[in-house]
Amino acid sequence: MRPGATGRGFVYKCPMHVGELLDVVFRWAHLIAGIMWVGNSMLFNWLDRNLERAATDDPLSQGRIHMVHSGAFYEVEKKLLAPGQMPANLHWFKYQNLTTWLTGISLLIVVYYFNGAAFLVDPSVRDLAPSVAISISVGALLVGWLLYDGLWQTLGSRPQLATAISIAGIFAAAWGFTLVFSGRAAYIETGVLMGTIMTGNVWMVIVPSQRELVAATIAGRPQDKTLSLRAKERSIHNNYMTFPLLFIMISTHFPSASSNPLNWLVLIVVSVGGSGVRHFMNVRYAGKVWLGPAFAMAAVAVAGLMVVTRLSAPAIAEHKGEVTFARAQEIILKRCVPCHSEVPRDAQFSAPPSGVVFDSPERIKIMADRIKERAFTTGTMPFVNRTQITDAERAELARWVDDGAKIP
Numbered sequence: 001m002r003p004g005a006t007g008r009g010f011v012y013k014c015p016m017h018v019g020e021l022l023d024v025v026f027r028w029a030h031l032i033a034g035i036m037w038v039g040n041s042m043l044f045n046w047l048d049r050n051l052e053r054a055a056t057d058d059p060l061s062q063g064r065i066h067m068v069h070s071g072a073f074y075e076v077e078k079k080l081l082a083p084g085q086m087p088a089n090l091h092w093f094k095y096q097n098l099t100t101w102l103t104g105i106s107l108l109i110v111v112y113y114f115n116g117a118a119f120l121v122d123p124s125v126r127d128l129a130p131s132v133a134i135s136i137s138v139g140a141l142l143v144g145w146l147l148y149d150g151l152w153q154t155l156g157s158r159p160q161l162a163t164a165i166s167i168a169g170i171f172a173a174a175w176g177f178t179l180v181f182s183g184r185a186a187y188i189e190t191g192v193l194m195g196t197i198m199t200g201n202v203w204m205v206i207v208p209s210q211r212e213l214v215a216a217t218i219a220g221r222p223q224d225k226t227l228s229l230r231a232k233e234r235s236i237h238n239n240y241m242t243f244p245l246l247f248i249m250i251s252t253h254f255p256s257a258s259s260n261p262l263n264w265l266v267l268i269v270v271s272v273g274g275s276g277v278r279h280f281m282n283v284r285y286a287g288k289v290w291l292g293p294a295f296a297m298a299a300v301a302v303a304g305l306m307v308v309t310r311l312s313a314p315a316i317a318e319h320k321g322e323v324t325f326a327r328a329q330e331i332i333l334k335r336c337v338p339c340h341s342e343v344p345r346d347a348q349f350s351a352p353p354s355g356v357v358f359d360s361p362e363r364i365k366i367m368a369d370r371i372k373e374r375a376f377t378t379g380t381m382p383f384v385n386r387t388q389i390t391d392a393e394r395a396e397l398a399r400w401v402d403d404g405a406k407i408p
């Protein structure tokens with residue numbers, strides 16, 4: 001029976017840990033805002049590419065489109081407005097982005113900075129003091145935006161060069177993060193850096209350009225073209241970062257990618273594949289061949305996940321000879337149960353991580369395959385090897401699983 005349950009209904013034990021509560025609140029809001037932001041941006045992208053220009057002869061018109069959705073027709077026209085035509089109600093789409101970023105930063109703080117930065121620092125990567133690790137993380141976001149923005153302000157006239165430097169810069173940052181942070185934190189830090197650049201693009205470049213467009217329209221003067229072109233450019237950058245960023249958001253579920261010795265390479269290959277898929281979805285509406293190339297780019301991403309992670313899986317010598325359940329349980333009690341128990345002893349976890357408990361032979365047996373995968377094949381458990389399991393013990397657990405995971 002679970003602690004706290006009496007068999008006659010429930011007793012009120014301890015409420016959800018504050019950190020966990022904040023985690024779920026911010027994560028939920030982050031997901032909702034993110035769906036709204038990315039969803040909007042994809043819809044506008046789609047609209048832009050499907051406008052029918054010939055349908056109108058208004059010189060200010062950029063095209064029209066008809067759609068059917070939720071029980072009626074929508075008729076949308078993209079156009080510039082003549083002076084004095086500014087409507088009383090103009091809808092902007094900027095707070096979805098801001099909410100996504102703010103909840104994302106809050107999550108970064110709650111999950112990676114709180115708790116003595118336990119998820120940020122991995123002593124086997126680099127034994128940083130929490131304050132140092134947090135400073136590096138915050139500093140990297142600030143410096144990352146300044147470098148990117150400065151680069152495009154100065155080299156904007158040579159977009160190919162600036163693009164090459166930006167891509168190299170992001171990949172170098174991802175690699176650098178894997179040298180100082182835990183694998184999953186390195187992934188998330190890369191994602192937050194991309195999200196921060198995207199948010200900077202929206203608020204420092206795209207929104208000001210739109211404000212200028214509104215002001216110019218009201219005043220009846222032509223809009224400053226450079227502002228508009230720069231906004232378009234930054235909007236394209238955001239478009240290409242979306243798919244890699246979404247992968248990073250779900251990457252904590254895939255420790256064999258993020259905790260892999262070549263985790264930075266996995267991230268680079270997946271990002272190239274992800275942006276590649278986005279690219280061919282973009283060119284689709286220009287009437288170009290897209291489905292085949294998009295699948296090819298998806299295959300690149302999958303190769304990053306499958307080939308690279310397996311190539312570099314740590315090779316631990318196999319254990320020869322029999323391993324009894326008693327021996328396997330002894331290892332698990334010492335190396336895993338401090339966290340994976342109904343009442344974890346590890347101060348950081350008030351509840352068993354991922355709900356996985358090894359308190360009884362049956363519970364151990366159910367998880368046998370995952371135990372081998374995490375402790376032996378990928379070597380991603382114990383968490384930051386806090387309980388200092390040895391390679392010999394990892395091999396013993398694998399042998400017990402391979403021999404049928406027998407329990408008495």
Ligand code: HEC
Pocket residue numbers: 255332335336337338339340346353354356367370371374375381382383386387389
């Ligand atoms: C210091 C705490 C800690 C210790 C010790 C620990 N784990 Fe975990 N475990 C975690 C955390 C945190 C998660 C959730 C994050 C993740 O999956 O990487 C987790 C998740 C898991 C999962 C569920 C996710 C999946 O991949 O199926 C399994 C299985 C697991 N651990 C196995 C083990 C084994 C086996 C050991 C001992 C060799 C062990 N853990 C030791 C903290 C710990």
